[in-house]
Structure formats: structure tokens, C-alpha cells
Amino acid sequence: MTSAYDRTPYDDDSAVELLDDLDHDGIDDDGIGSGDRAGSGPAFDADFDGDQLDLADRNALRRVAGLSTELADVTEVEYRQLRLERVVLVGVWTDGTVEDAENSLQELAALAETAGSEILDGLIQRRDKPDPATYIGSGKARELRDIVVATGADTVVCDGELTPGQLIHLEDVVKVKVVDRTALILDIFAQHAKSREGKAQVSLAQMQYMLPRLRGWGQSLSRQMGGGGSGSSGGGMATRGPGETKIETDRRRIREKMAKMRREIADMKKARDTKRAERRRNKVPSVAIAGYTNAGKSSLLNRLTGAGVLVENALFATLDPTVRRSETPSGRVYTLADTVGFVRHLPHQLVEAFRSTLEEVAEADLILHIVDGSHPEPEAQLAAVREVFVDVEAQNVPEIVVVNKADAADPMVLARLLRREPHAIAVSAKTGQGIDELLALIDEELPRPEVEVEALVPYHRGDLVAKVHESGEILESEHRAEGTWLRARVGAMLAAELQAFAVANH
Template structure:
């Protein structure tokens, strides 16, 4: 991206003024794509009150390497920020990284870097500087005064992408609430075009320092935003009651739920389509899915469960955004099983797993059963995938399933594993399992709840609540044969 000149790439709006003659096919394509995305923002995004993001075509991005972070960590995070900006319709023309022991209170980065940023913005014709970390309102104001250009942060970029992709009324309301909560403390900094004070007669006799038209406009904007926030919160409570009613209906009908969770762009929607035959939108972009999608999934044992697709996560997901989207993520809270999808071809796959677990912990959805799925194995080196699978087995005590939503490889294994992890009718069994069959002990942990586990001279003493299918596989070692009256069913289920 370094060395990109604004004059070499026309703004998307310029294409509307002529036939585009003299432009390369690549320039036309990229400019047209930016125009298309901006049209989506103009038409679809909630813009009640004051706009949060003005049009951004070329941006300089800034990362800070603090103690405990490596340069590789910073570069990976900036790569993701660049992908976020691309999804939002902007292009990165330069990136800046600074090592600091602690962020500066006034400008987040050092004074020398601020001067460097100002020169880069002028040299590249950039219309925004985007920081990889969240800035305070005061830091944004100070930086804009010194850099002489719009200063944004990772939070507002994510909010803008959510605004583009929200389709349901609830999703749009959640985005708008998060946007307005972000905007409210920043009104003064983004209203620099308005005068702040007026004195003498202009102030209507209030004297020097009296309120002027700018200050009045800020108060009007603030009141409008606060009224809008109050209405959005009321609306979201109504949506929550509707969801609770639907959830109660599912509970009465004993419908079991598996929720697809994972890092953004891990292939959750593609996997949903492959598993259920659905036709959910699939795009190679971050946050292509925002509103939850629910489909029926038949299991091998004849049961039907509900499979739901949820919004993807990213590192440094703003806390306020997590709060706003708790209702969307509630499917994860109430699910019988979390199907955690990981892009096995991504070099940062392990850090993605950690980021997802952090968000799940934040919303209180980390206590349930989880099945790890390493997706996109068709795009990764087999040795790399196997090494990743071994590491997560050791470090996370997980037993991943390897699949490709694109080719269908491993899908049958995944359906079988989901059936084992989501219990059917559960019964309590007591068994003595020989050490040669510790795979059955592992099965009990995967597919049920182990009440007691003790190791003796000849094997493992096990008491567990298991679904019927899993319990039948332990039949030879049961202390009491609970299946004595149905041997044919047992033989059919176990294949013996």
C-alpha cells in the first residue's frame, strides 16, 4: 500500500461526472466498488441525528506496540484493521507503528509521530487517520487539531460496518444505539464548524462568554440524541420480550439448539448452508452476517435440532458493541451446544480462538458445551492443520472436527459429533471401564455429564448422565444393564 497517490485513483464520485475514459480497468473497478459500498451506507445505515462517519476514501492507519505485545501482534492487528476498512469502503495508503511504554494522555502517540502523521496525510492526500485502538473524545479532538484531518478509531469503523450489514429492525436498532452512545461524548469535537460562544449584544445581553449559536446547536443535538437513545432502548426491550416468548415456546416443545460461533469470516454461514441446505448470504468480507439465522438440522439418530448462525467476533471488539448486541448473541447463551468454527487456513487461527473465548466469557456464554470445528481445511496445508489440531487438543483439551464447508469433507463426522454432544434422553449409568477402553471415558465426557470418575487397579469407575446412544456404547461395562430388555436396539445403535 505504501506510496499510493490519490491522483492515480479517482474518487468514486468522479465516475459519475464522465465516462471514465483514460482510466484503467482496475481503477474503474476499485472506484466503482467504493461507490457501491458508500451507496449502501447512505441508503441502509441508520443516520438519525448527526452522521458519525463522513466519507473516507484513503486512510492512514496507526498502531501502538505496548509492553507485552510483539511487532507480529501489532502487524496482525493492523492487517485486520485494513480488512475492516476495506469492508467499510476505504483504502489504506500508509501504516504507522510506534513503540510506547504507555499511551500518551493527550494524543495517544508521541508528539514526533503526530508531526509525521500530519506529513503523511498531506503527502498521500488521505482524508482520515484511523487508530487501531479506541481513543478518548479528548484525544480525538487534540489529534484532529494537530493532524488537520479527520481522526477515527477501530471502534467507529466496526460500528460503521455493522450499520451497513444490519438488516432486521432489531439489528438496525442495536447498531444505532451503539453509534449514538459512541457519538454523544464526541459531539463537541465533531462540531468544530460551529462557533462556540458569542459575547456582548450577540449573546442577547448575556455578556462575554454567553451562549452562541454553536453552543445552542450542540445542546439541540445532544437532546435529540438522548431522546433517540431512550426510544431505541424501549424498542429493544420490546424485541427482547418477543425473543423470550419464542424461546419459551422452543423450551415447551423441547427443541434443542446448536449455535455457530466464531471469528468473523471463519466460514460459519457457509457451514450452515452445507449442513442444512440453507441459502444464507456468503461473502468473503468481515461481518457479512449480522442478524442471526435459524435453520433445522436433522441428526443421524432421527432427532431434529435448531442450528443458528450468529455474528462473528474480532479482537478488540468494543465493549459497548458487545453490550448492544447481547440480544443477538443470546442464542449463544441459551444454546445446548456451541459449535465454535475456526478458519484453519488463517495464520492467526489460535489467537482467533482466544478472542472468541474472551467475548463468550464477557457475555456469560463460556460455561456450556463447546465443539471446536477447524474449517477451510481445503485451503490449508494438511500438516499445518494437523499441527493446529494437536495444539488445541493439548492446550484447550478440545477434540476438534476437521471440515471443509466448501468441499463437504468432514461434514458427516461433524453431524455425528453434534448428535453426540447434544444429549437426547439422558439416563444415569454406573460402569467400570477397563483402561484399554478409555475412549469410552472420553466419550462420556464429550456427550454427557460425568458425576464421578475414580481410577482403580483394573480400570475407571464411572458414574455419568449420558444420552441413550452414548450409554449403550458402554453397555458391556455397566454395573447394572439398563438395556437388558432391548438388545436389538442396542445392537442396531452400536453396530455390533
């Protein structure tokens, strides 16, 4: 059965397979440390500067406790092994505290589990910067190889984006498949994309990631070698020609497919732009729900609108934007858009590929920035999401910070967040806590129509009254013998339509 990472295109052969799949789908487009488990070795202060550690401690691989998802029941283990990769996680800790590094690896574990993996072990290493050759250094790579053998792992997942050279060299040492954080996130997106546009965006991002990594992945070129044969260790002209030709052909096919896919995404974008322009023409305010992955955005959308959107305790469960209509307590209609979740170090390929989708955030009148109040590092989540806001030019859109999961959060953390964020509110999409207050805050923050009118609309022009209800703000209304009298704030175009029924004095 195909495993999670086997779908991610890494070598030249899998590149061709991906292109064929896309056509079929109809998309045209150096000492060795002791390796002590965290918590069982020396105690570390959360505020302790890692640069002050002894050299031996700095160089040691540290196990991160609580990551293993290995099952005790033999039958269940055998059942799951048919479907799951068995992975060891490894991260390089370059700054911050031990807790920061361990939290980052915990997030990598959640990503790997979402992709369908079984976590056997997790390790971090303190370095000033990742090793340019093997990411963790040659000595640590050999130690990692011993851990891979001992645990029976078939994949190593690194907490960072590795260069093609780092991936190749680390694979040569550990003798199993190496996957970096970017490829892992791309694989999750590929599993969760449902719409035609979502699939096209993910495929485009995969190709952008794959293109510079075609040369030399695994031993793919050796299978293409000519007269010298794959057994020739010295290389030479006879061994490079056919391999080079195949790579160049694959690269050309990928570039052509990427160009077609960009055109398709642009065409799909036109339909969404048309709908957005229609909402703007009718002056319907828009609210975008954005935030870190698994912060509860879809749950909040369901709580606010009853949309019935998929809610799953998994990272990136929502990739395709969902737009629903809702009403403020005062009766004003607005739209709510659920967007793709963000994550630290979100691959730039995804930001570019999903730019048309993320424009829902940039074009909104108000952003509900959802943060998980029960997360160990909610401030880091806020900072990561705001980096993406800058990338899509949404940093100037008015923002309400919604601290979700208040029922499960530490009261001290909630108080700290509400103190640090001037425009914040604590809610629980699960229990309904704070939802009424949030609705009132949305009503207060949404832009008001600019023209105040007073009109007596005949009953046969009920369409005008409906428009006022939909896109305006009714201040007063009364049913009279001649028609519906109302005082309201509306947009300029609707005000012009109501001018024929305006009441000069009341």
C-alpha cells in the same frame, strides 16, 4: 456521494441528523523515525521481545507492507474515488512481536476495506502505551501529517479506541478526519444491518459511542458561538452560551432516543424469547454457530442445512441471527443458529446493544466455535471469541472447536490446533471435508431426552409419533396391525402423553 464514515455520527450536527434519520426510518427508539517498510529494514525474530529494541527503533514509525489497495488503472482509480475514502492506517504496538502488530494492522485494513475504503499506507509505532494527547505522540503526529500529504489521504484510521481528546488533538495536527477502530466497526455494522432489530441495535451502539464525544468535535461549537464570534481566540462567556445550549439539547434528545430504542429492542426480544421457549418446551436441542468474523460460519450453516444464507468474503457480513432446523445422522431434529461474528476488542457498546441477539449463544445446548484455520493467528481468534462468551455468560455451554478452511490451512497449524484443543475437528465448508464427522460429533454431544418409553401408538394418533420424531430419539420402531410400536427417549411432557399407549412388556 456520502462516504462510509460520513454516516458515523461524530459531531453535534451529525447527531441531530442521525436522530432525524431514525425518526424517518420508523425506529422510535518524540524524535522522528526513519519509517522503514517492514521487511526492507533490519530482520526481526518472531519471538524477539520488543522491549529490547534500541530507542531509535522503538520510537520509529514502521510501514507495514502489503496493505495498499491503490489501483494502477487511472480510470478505475477515478471511478472508485467517487465511492471510497482514501485512508492511512496507524497503530501503536505496545506488546508482543512485530508480527503480532502487523497482523493487527492487516485486520484493521480488512475492516477499512469492508467499510468501503482505499488503503494507501499503514504504519505502526512502538510505544510502552499510547500517548494520552495524540495517541502516537506529537512528533509522530507531525510525521503522519507528512505521509497524509504525500499520499493524498483524506482519513486516518487508528487501531484502537481513542478518547475524545486524542481524536481532537490528532485531527488538529494531521488536518484530516481521524477515525478509531470502534467507530470503524460501528460503521460496518450500520452498513450491514438489515432487520429492524439489527438497525435498532446498531443505532443504539452508535449513540452510546457518540454521546461522550459531542463536545468540540471538529469546529462544531464555533458555528454556534454568540456575541464573541468564532474568531475570538480567548473564549469567554459570550462565546460559550449558545454552543453549550445546543450540545445539552442534543444530549437530551439522544438520551431520550436511546431510552425509546432500548424499549423497542426489549419488545423485539420478547418475540424471540417466545420462539425459544416454544423450542425448549418441545425439547428441541439448539446449536449456536459462533466465532470470529469471516471464519466461515454462514458457509458452514449452509453446508449443514442448505439454508441459503448470504456468504460473503467480508467482515461482519452476517448481523441478523438466522435459525434453521437440521437433523443428525440418527434422525434427531435440532436447531442451528448463525450469530454475529466477533473480533478482537469488539466495542463494548456493540456487546451491550447486541446482548439480546447474543443470548442465542448463551441459551444454546451446544456451541460450534468456528475458527479460521488459514488465519495467521487462530489462537488469538479463539481467545477473543471466548472473551465475548464470558461477557454474555456462555462460558459454561459445551463447545466444539471447528477449525474451518482446512483445505487452505497449513497442516502444521491444523495439527497444532487439534493438539491444543481437546474437543476440536478440522473441516472445510467449501469442499465438504470433515462435515460427516462433524455431524456425527454433534449427534454425540447433543443432550439426550431423559425418559425412555415403549409404546404402541394407534395410527389415528400419528401426531404423537411425529412429536417423537421431532423432539425425541427413536431407538426402535415397527409398524404393526394395531399401530406404530416404538421404543424411544423423550422429554417428560411427551412421555406423559405417551403413557396411555405404554407397553408394559414386549
